[in-house]
Amino acid sequence: MTATSPGLHPPQVSQPGDRWVKVSGSTLPDDDAAVDEAMAGILSSGNPALTIIYCSPAHDLTRISARVKRAVGAGEVIGCSTAGELSRSHPTNGGLLIWAIGGDGFRVTTGFGLGTPERGLRDAAHEAALCLERVERRQHTILFLLADGLCGDQMEVVRGAYDVAGAGVPLIGGCAGDDMALQSTRQIHEGTLLTHAVVAAAISSDAPMAIGIAHGWEPLSQPMLVTESRGTILTSLDDRPALDVYLDAHGAPPEARRDGKAFFDFAHTRPLGIARRNRIEIRYVYGADFEKRSLSIFAEVPQGAMAYLMKGSCNSVLDATAEVCALAESSLEGLPARGFMLLECVARKSLLDAAGLLEESLRLPTVRPEVSVGGFYTYGEIARTEGSGGLHNQTVVALAIA
Amino acid sequence: MSPAPWSLHLLSEVLAAFTVGSPNALRDVVSRVAEAVDAEVTAILRGERILLCTGLNREEQQQLIAARPQRQGELDLAVGQLHLFWVPLDGDELLVVGRFREAYDLEERALLRAMGRSIQLSTQVLAAVKAEQEAMRAEKQAKEAAIREATIDHLTGLPNRRLVLRQLAERLSCGRSRSGIPAVLFIDLDRFKQINDAHGHRVGDRYLQEVGRLLRDLIRSDDLVGRLSGDEFVVLTTTSGLQEAGDLAGRILWHMHHQPLRVGGRRLPSSASIGIALATADDTPETLLENADLAMYSIKERRAGGYACFDQTMRQQVRERARLEAELREGLPRGQVLAHFQPIVSAAHGGVVGFEALARWQHPRHGLLSPERFIGVAEEAGLLRELDTVVMESACRQIGRWSSAREGILPRLSINIAATSLADPMLSERIRAMLADSPLESRQLFLEITETTLVEDVASSFRNINELKRQGVRLAIDDFGTGYSSLRYLKRFPVGILKIDRSFVDGLGHDSEDDVIVETVIRMARSLGIEVVAEGVETQSQAGILRRLGCHYLQGYLYGHPAGSACSEALYHQSLAGLIGTAIDAG
Numbered sequence: 001m002t003a004t005s006p007g008l009h010p011p012q013v014s015q016p017g018d019r020w021v022k023v024s025g026s027t028l029p030d031d032d033a034a035v036d037e038a039m040a041g042i043l044s045s046g047n048p049a050l051t052i053i054y055c056s057p058a059h060d061l062t063r064i065s066a067r068v069k070r071a072v073g074a075g076e077v078i079g080c081s082t083a084g085e086l087s088r089s090h091p092t093n094g095g096l097l098i099w100a101i102g103g104d105g106f107r108v109t110t111g112f113g114l115g116t117p118e119r120g121l122r123d124a125a126h127e128a129a130l131c132l133e134r135v136e137r138r139q140h141t142i143l144f145l146l147a148d149g150l151c152g153d154q155m156e157v158v159r160g161a162y163d164v165a166g167a168g169v170p171l172i173g174g175c176a177g178d179d180m181a182l183q184s185t186r187q188i189h190e191g192t193l194l195t196h197a198v199v200a201a202a203i204s205s206d207a208p209m210a211i212g213i214a215h216g217w218e219p220l221s222q223p224m225l226v227t228e229s230r231g232t233i234l235t236s237l238d239d240r241p242a243l244d245v246y247l248d249a250h251g252a253p254p255e256a257r258r259d260g261k262a263f264f265d266f267a268h269t270r271p272l273g274i275a276r277r278n279r280i281e282i283r284y285v286y287g288a289d290f291e292k293r294s295l296s297i298f299a300e301v302p303q304g305a306m307a308y309l310m311k312g313s314c315n316s317v318l319d320a321t322a323e324v325c326a327l328a329e330s331s332l333e334g335l336p337a338r339g340f341m342l343l344e345c346v347a348r349k350s351l352l353d354a355a356g357l358l359e360e361s362l363r364l365p366t367v368r369p370e371v372s373v374g375g376f377y378t379y380g381e382i383a384r385t386e387g388s389g390g391l392h393n394q395t396v397v398a399l400a401i402a
Numbered sequence: 403m404s405p406a407p408w409s410l411h412l413l414s415e416v417l418a419a420f421t422v423g424s425p426n427a428l429r430d431v432v433s434r435v436a437e438a439v440d441a442e443v444t445a446i447l448r449g450e451r452i453l454l455c456t457g458l459n460r461e462e463q464q465q466l467i468a469a470r471p472q473r474q475g476e477l478d479l480a481v482g483q484l485h486l487f488w489v490p491l492d493g494d495e496l497l498v499v500g501r502f503r504e505a506y507d508l509e510e511r512a513l514l515r516a517m518g519r520s521i522q523l524s525t526q527v528l529a530a531v532k533a534e535q536e537a538m539r540a541e542k543q544a545k546e547a548a549i550r551e552a553t554i555d556h557l558t559g560l561p562n563r564r565l566v567l568r569q570l571a572e573r574l575s576c577g578r579s580r581s582g583i584p585a586v587l588f589i590d591l592d593r594f595k596q597i598n599d600a601h602g603h604r605v606g607d608r609y610l611q612e613v614g615r616l617l618r619d620l621i622r623s624d625d626l627v628g629r630l631s632g633d634e635f636v637v638l639t640t641t642s643g644l645q646e647a648g649d650l651a652g653r654i655l656w657h658m659h660h661q662p663l664r665v666g667g668r669r670l671p672s673s674a675s676i677g678i679a680l681a682t683a684d685d686t687p688e689t690l691l692e693n694a695d696l697a698m699y700s701i702k703e704r705r706a707g708g709y710a711c712f713d714q715t716m717r718q719q720v721r722e723r724a725r726l727e728a729e730l731r732e733g734l735p736r737g738q739v740l741a742h743f744q745p746i747v748s749a750a751h752g753g754v755v756g757f758e759a760l761a762r763w764q765h766p767r768h769g770l771l772s773p774e775r776f777i778g779v780a781e782e783a784g785l786l787r788e789l790d791t792v793v794m795e796s797a798c799r800q801i802g803r804w805s806s807a808r809e810g811i812l813p814r815l816s817i818n819i820a821a822t823s824l825a826d827p828m829l830s831e832r833i834r835a836m837l838a839d840s841p842l843e844s845r846q847l848f849l850e851i852t853e854t855t856l857v858e859d860v861a862s863s864f865r866n867i868n869e870l871k872r873q874g875v876r877l878a879i880d881d882f883g884t885g886y887s888s889l890r891y892l893k894r895f896p897v898g899i900l901k902i903d904r905s906f907v908d909g910l911g912h913d914s915e916d917d918v919i920v921e922t923v924i925r926m927a928r929s930l931g932i933e934v935v936a937e938g939v940e941t942q943s944q945a946g947i948l949r950r951l952g953c954h955y956l957q958g959y960l961y962g963h964p965a966g967s968a969c970s971e972a973l974y975h976q977s978l979a980g981l982i983g984t985a986i987d988a989g
Contacts, residue, residue, distance in 0.1 A: 159433045167479075277439075302437070304438075388433065
């Protein structure tokens, strides 16, 4: 299933000014050397207006973010820890990737908000999104968000940001990872390391920016009614314990029925789908309570919603990755993309990795070789193109920048 | 796979949205409704007021309010055309959902409308729940504020005495643990009053805040800093023993000494006296705090800016001190404290020209006690003023009597007066009354104060000093050269005599520096028209040098120890007899 947004802006005759998008990475283990190598690839294009750090928690993020900030100077810097970094050349684990934009055609402001595991991230996202009020508006504006991937209901991030951005500003972003340790993620704002936080960048451009969404999953089951859920805990489907419904429908092996780790590995590639009016949004099942027979989901599954068990294949997942950039670029009002940001769910990575097809996923035949592509493997993807929702799991989201 | 009917989904999810409890229920419900019907905009309006809204900025909300009377189906916004559907709720309340691109079809409209009553009931319930939650939250906040009020020191944000005692009780209940023994550091700032007086209370307050911050920076995360009152702070810690606790105290003192606190652009020196007490099995929070206080007190008495560890002898000393205080309180009105006199002689002819009155306590059990044994007790007990008065009255009465015996020759009387007495607004009045009841003339009386007293308590003492000047009473600066030496004050106040401290006189003849100092002081005093008394003269050699340097008067064991009234009177008359025919002018 795929979706795309041309943005809600009326068509404009754009006369784009100087703009560039650049991606550069490093797999060097030394923090300073990695920053120096990655930043060399960025600074050759000039001083960035926005620099985004995607960095494995294997690095010292405090050191990394401070060094990047020093290298960048006056430009804005945000970033987060990842569950893997992806670039045009290859995906990495334990690496550093810098994604940057610059030139007169962009205006950028950034902000952050702090939440707590108890109160969640809605207010934090709201506070971070207030950077929109400070950005010098050009013709096209988006709000880019990076949120803690392990702090409450990820849907709250979209709601908090939407309260500020409203319908006129598309939202895109991702939830930070921690190389699948599922312990703690980090967010970066201007050289400062945060946790339980949302960081945001309001990006305003002379030229269009567009969002593509794809996941490649298909319904495995008939729709089921979410008969009981609370936040991210799904208790029952069609009045049966949700865990039992899930395990039985997927024919789960015995170890996945009693062991948390085995269940995690099993569920990793078997998401749920939530029906929306003209699409299905994917939800990542990451845990089970074997006593209460409930499922733990990364984002809210609303009580009363229609839910599907979903299935996918390597081919459909590969197709989605290949397609998403083309979808986004097709909404740039006829202008070619200068660069892409990819935000891809870590579970999709696992599926492809197991099949030895990970490298394949980044060949991106629809993207011209000279165009910069980079992003990270997330614990949740944000893309609001229509409606007021926009939190996705096990999905790939692309931001195309003209 | 057949998709679920959209209308079923919409009905199910929107209704379910109203059944989920949440602290921000109404806001969440509006978000959920918007997500369920795939709307970009959801709002609840009451009359011309928007109660809740998602998806529209302020200007767009005004457009929505304007569209309300006609319940317009479309709203043209800058970002596109918004298709609206209005759902009547209760009275003048409306739920509005808005979507770009596709208008709501008949099925969706019918369902939303049919749900109106449910939504209305739910919003009422939610509003009531919200009001109740807000009331509960307000009550909780009020309780928390009351607790905070009662346990936190407002100025520094540190725990106050009450919370300190509570924390200490918890630590004591755990007793000696693997991490160590509960211990208390009682920290009393030195010279805080001077900072307050010199720079004002605002600076004083900020100074205390900075001290609190410094202490917080220096302690471990599981230690606790509190402020007990005024300039008293406390650190609760756990320690392996006195050595470790002493190290912490030393660290605090080192930082205070080496890193002046920055307050309002000033760098203020800081110093403290610290008492340390380690918990024993029998200690209560109060006794442990008291032990630390005693230890602090003992070091402050010996030397400020240090630390001491509590031992049981301190408690014994305190008991003795308390007993002495009670006895002094009883003894003062009974005339046990009286004046003794030490002669002051003329350097020129060696005759007695006056006396310095010195307090002595004729203790019923301990015999005659010198001031060192009881002045500190009197000061703490607030008896210093009364003691000064008793000694002054006694001395004036007696010296006045000797004067009248030989009319025309008037012996001087020097009396030490404490800073607190000098600041007493009634001092000049009391002296006026005392002189009125005594044969002593005001020009015979010299009030001895230290130069430090003069400098530190100028503001409060200024009026007294001027009033005394009008009465003809003069000041003698005691221990000159050992404290703040501000020559400005010599000019500003009616200083009649400078008394060179005995420490300089000791070195005369064998310490060239002392020779130079004494000579300089005498020369300066003479040029200002001030007389000089050298204290602590014990040898003829010292007397000879002083005489040669031009010192006016001499005082010391060479001329007599302090003695009682009868002996002193006899000495005076004896001296006077030897000088018959030589007029000794007091002025």
